[in-house]
Amino acid sequence: MMAGRTFGSDNHAGVHPAVLAAITAANSGDAVAYGDDDLTRAAVARLSAVAGARSGYLVFNGTGANMLALSLLLRPYEAVICAESSHLNVDECGAPERVLGCKLLAVPAPDGKLTPDRIADRLSGWGDEHRVQPRVVQIAQATELGTCYSLAELQQLRDFSRAHGLLTYLDGARIANAAAHLGCSLADLAAHADVLSFGGTKNGALGVEAVLVMTEGLDAGAPYHRKQLMQLASKMRFLAAQVDALLEGDRWLTTARHANAMASRLGTALAGVAGVRLAYPVQSNGVFTEVSRRLAHRLVQEWSIQEWSHTADGERSVVRWMTAFDTTAEEVASVVAGVRRAAGQSAATAEPWQR
Amino acid sequence: MMAGRTFGSDNHAGVHPAVLAAITAANSGDAVAYGDDDLTRAAVARLSAVAGARSGYLVFNGTGANMLALSLLLRPYEAVICAESSHLNVDECGAPERVLGCKLLAVPAPDGKLTPDRIADRLSGWGDEHRVQPRVVQIAQATELGTCYSLAELQQLRDFSRAHGLLTYLDGARIANAAAHLGCSLADLAAHADVLSFGGTKNGALGVEAVLVMTEGLDAGAPYHRKQLMQLASKMRFLAAQVDALLEGDRWLTTARHANAMASRLGTALAGVAGVRLAYPVQSNGVFTEVSRRLAHRLVQEWSIQEWSHTADGERSVVRWMTAFDTTAEEVASVVAGVRRAAGQSAATAEPWQR
């Protein structure tokens, strides 16, 4: 593997030892395939209970979770309102369009968060047969920019959506980080969705996500959709074991809290480096910093991080730093020192906001 | 898990200890996500070398492998010729139709195997804009009925297909069992395909399959197709580690040989039980036996096996027994004894072929 911490993605981390232990423990004797086994039934029931969900479906990855969830909510002529910067819109290689055949109505959202007003802008065309019909509001919690909706904001969106006949899909690839940030339960978040995903992979699992259905009548076809969408694991018990290990002793929350704390520490430290400022508030395990393009180039090389976007004038970049369940304070200190060093060498002049 | 051997599916088995050990070993430090890591590059290169393939792509499961492979071969108006009994046609819940939008031209094949003549029956309509245009011949090796094509048969199909402008996709969910049965190499089989899949899950992996591209020009878009088709693993190294463990010391072949040997033993023994006869020759790790419906019912209950099909008169059933990498001779003996007992109690009269 790699010599050290990369900060490039929470997917660069490995598997939490407890998750690996659970996989190993599950490897005993035969179990009926495709989820018709006791371990799967128990893990799904346990997760559903924690979320207050009617039913749950384990899948392989985040794209699979997004596609399965939306399949439960959409007819062919219905559309999804989402943030322009959302993973769904940017980083699924057009899976929603190809696999679901649905149009995304992307909304500019500077901080990655939808608001009733931003949604309202996309609601024209109701009843016009020439227009797709908005049906689902997709909310990522945490967002792709590391920000979180407050519970009050979620409630406001939910009220607005219901008042306009819209369903809510909560993309929870990092829902654990959001719960940790808000100090709330999974059920507190799930209550604002019709369907949500629960992400394990970015939070210490080897690879498992769950689709959870909150609202009656939406899950009738879920098993068939999952199979068609290539998300039905043969040896399901090994996905279930991962979920189980994450739920055990609220490990999903503990690991996320740790990752968030490391991000917070990193963000605070980086914000104090000359030539670096935070692009968004740190509300999960992602830190987005705005730096000169020259510095960005150097940091990307050194830390395997991603250059996320550019400022409109093209002179500065936003780079993303992700922490994980196993990031240490020493690693954070090390990267901060490295950035300080690089920034000192890169920055000849004061930054715009420092002038 | 379950108390004993089920014989219901090779997917009921767990993970080979060496595969689990490899996963554990891979869990050290960070690795770049989505396969851009050394372990993945090495495992894919190794597998490609063994198969003689130009490139390879790891995916989660068999449905994913089938869909990715066919995506590389088809335009929207082109069709796949396959056996009526094929997994692709029967057991993918219509994924080819939904995900690829393609029509399957299913061909009756009593033993699960296509022949040039059977394919030829589906080639009418060339150049007629009202008809889908046949483009791919899908061959499962081993077939869904446990039979194998000989190398000569594969060559004959390949020659025929090439002569008619058809590409070959070899569904290798159980290709290891076929190689073990024929005593040939992976490359020997792969050489007859334009694209093939290499199945790990049914052969001791936790969950991994590979799509291997043999023919130049077919893999240009493969990474995008894989992502869209929800088959791009975040922590890819743990899929790669499984492939690596299967390749190590030809473990993939050893495990398959063992499973085949157990199936052979089981088949021979069951064929000697009164009221039981083999429906197809045993050429991999599946044993298909024809029994009375009454006996079938009892066996299904007792051994978690599947009732596969019925005879045309509806009076007898074919039930399927699968062995796995970890099936033991004692378990085989135990099931044979159990069937003998059950058959003795079920069968009051002589079977049709014993009269």
Added chain:
Amino acid sequence: MMAGRTFGSDNHAGVHPAVLAAITAANSGDAVAYGDDDLTRAAVARLSAVAGARSGYLVFNGTGANMLALSLLLRPYEAVICAESSHLNVDECGAPERVLGCKLLAVPAPDGKLTPDRIADRLSGWGDEHRVQPRVVQIAQATELGTCYSLAELQQLRDFSRAHGLLTYLDGARIANAAAHLGCSLADLAAHADVLSFGGTKNGALGVEAVLVMTEGLDAGAPYHRKQLMQLASKMRFLAAQVDALLEGDRWLTTARHANAMASRLGTALAGVAGVRLAYPVQSNGVFTEVSRRLAHRLVQEWSIQEWSHTADGERSVVRWMTAFDTTAEEVASVVAGVRRAAGQSAATAEPWQR
């Protein structure tokens, strides 16, 4: 155009003068586009009233009608049971698979007609997530082989379908010919369907078909589906005018009766020619005759007809003769004389059934 009657297809015929007159009459002043005009509203209401339908949607052609109708009935994992020989299965170039993403469960039906038993064969797999779920029974009336279901047969299929939770789609590309043959009303036929199509093009229109919805709750999304499926005509009034002209004085029935009568006359005469026999009873405007391949070849050349299929031994062919609203008795006499001449020269030996 061509010099004479071709008998190759009812689509080879032109437009009924009354239909053309209605188009011309509709060309007066402006009319709101996309069907929001008085002429369209009136024609659709009139057709719906005749059929006893809740709502109706005009589309361009038969493929469009089939796709729109099925879009109203299917979820992505649901399948359509249809006859192997159906237009839907054979002659739509895979549109159901590409456009709807649905699997067709094709059933052998020697005379083109489904029966409860044939449907029942395709109902296994209920509740199994690996299998598509049968949802719609597609009945063509008249069938692609020129045969018609009796009202009693339709009722039997309807009862069976309802008892098994299946919806009925009646493909009525030649429903006028069926009504004419059975001496029943459009409503008599429509009553056996949840959704049906009403074909105009093969019955004297320039180009118009209608999708009619009989069952409550199925038409909610119809306008959006029609638009997405590229079937929303800009200048809809000219489609509506055609429907109007066909309904005027039951013209749709009169024209179909005439075409049927010509087919009946042709069938009777051809059956009397040595070396020719009817492959199916003549129950609409199609005549299918079995002849030697040598004779078939000659007839195809001479009359632009289609070679439909071959006998299993490959020695004889079925060729199709279609009559239209404007076929004359003289043209029938002429073709019969021609066939008699050709048959005399082609047939050296007695036919199998004459020996």
Added chain:
Amino acid sequence: MMAGRTFGSDNHAGVHPAVLAAITAANSGDAVAYGDDDLTRAAVARLSAVAGARSGYLVFNGTGANMLALSLLLRPYEAVICAESSHLNVDECGAPERVLGCKLLAVPAPDGKLTPDRIADRLSGWGDEHRVQPRVVQIAQATELGTCYSLAELQQLRDFSRAHGLLTYLDGARIANAAAHLGCSLADLAAHADVLSFGGTKNGALGVEAVLVMTEGLDAGAPYHRKQLMQLASKMRFLAAQVDALLEGDRWLTTARHANAMASRLGTALAGVAGVRLAYPVQSNGVFTEVSRRLAHRLVQEWSIQEWSHTADGERSVVRWMTAFDTTAEEVASVVAGVRRAAGQSAATAEPWQR
């Protein structure tokens, strides 16, 4: 029909008498269906020659033309760059997403026109498997906002696209109006595209559009795509006859010139009315005027025109006026007088730009 001129859409107009005469003339005797007839061959050859195209395909409507054209250009993971305001993006009810499964990368374009810079903004993500791969630049000529690209602008876009490996699709639903405005030939415009559509319906036809292929190798599958996409007319000769009538004596250009002249006259006159100003330059047969919402409401009621958009502050609307091949100077004068009257009554205060 309606009592008078609506100005709501060029689709509200009827059929040009010469087109109707051609349809009538084509209605003589039999013709082989699906376009295999002399009239179709001749009309398509004639249109292709005029455009300098390799091949052409007649379809029913604009949505069909757009879908067929893009089907020839895209693989499943490839995307289309288009203007946010384009018909393709706004008014196809998500057909590109459902039917093609492709993502549209919509670009803000205040005047409806793409520029190399605007396209360049959408080219990030090349080679990244998480992103759709830009492949086609869709240019509407004239645009949905009534503006036209100059030949120099087209050349600049073409050069830019070629330099970046992008194909060009020119949506020519109103290409006649563009040619008339620019004083150029169809071939002049077509030369800047790989594939284009030629719109007949908005220019006096009853209903016909053509897809024209300029670049070698792109039309191989066109007949199959057309059939699958429900755009293959049974009685094709009646589509061909319309094309023929439009080509006869350059009627397509004459009619478009007339419509443009009426729009120009209307635009000039409306721009002189207090409280009304042009939102975009009048460069085809559409006039977009910005007025107070109160006046907009009244005009929409009175003239069946469309309220197109609102100013950002929500206080003013843009309303669209369309002229057609048969709009008369008297009708223009009448509508101008009506607007003047309405504006006098609606406008109490000076407009923002008049203060």
